[in-house]
Amino acid sequence: MKRDEDISLQRGAKLLLEGATLAMDHCPQCKMPIYILRDKTLYCATCDVKLVREKEPEQGNDPSSKDSNTEKKVKVAQSPIQEKIDSLAEQLKHETDPERMVELAETIKRLEKIRDS
Numbered sequence: 001m002k003r004d005e006d007i008s009l010q011r012g013a014k015l016l017l018e019g020a021t022l023a024m025d026h027c028p029q030c031k032m033p034i035y036i037l038r039d040k041t042l043y044c045a046t047c048d049v050k051l052v053r054e055k056e057p058e059q060g061n062d063p064s065s066k067d068s069n070t071e072k073k074v075k076v077a078q079s080p081i082q083e084k085i086d087s088l089a090e091q092l093k094h095e096t097d098p099e100r101m102v103e104l105a106e107t108i109k110r111l112e113k114i115r116d117s
């Protein structure tokens, strides 16, 4: 029994266990079937060399992610001051306490001044 062949078979068996597969190609040196390792490397277990396939099937890096959901939403930008004024005006509507009414009215007035400045 050839010792080298034995070793290569052991190597091959180990590679297969590790998830490698047998390639259709044969080693240009020893004409033995070569293995494709999990990282897509071609490897000859007999020669213990890594091989490079001449026509490497390039995986097209084409991230054709379709972003068709880029709907443009036009948001009416309302100033935070205006929002406060509206909210205070709403409170004023329901306010029954005269002092509080004046307070709200004055706050609104002040805010309007700031808004318009």
Ligand SMILES: [Zn+2]
Pocket: 027, 028, 029, 030, 031, 032, 044, 045, 046, 047, 048
């Ligand atoms: Zn070989």
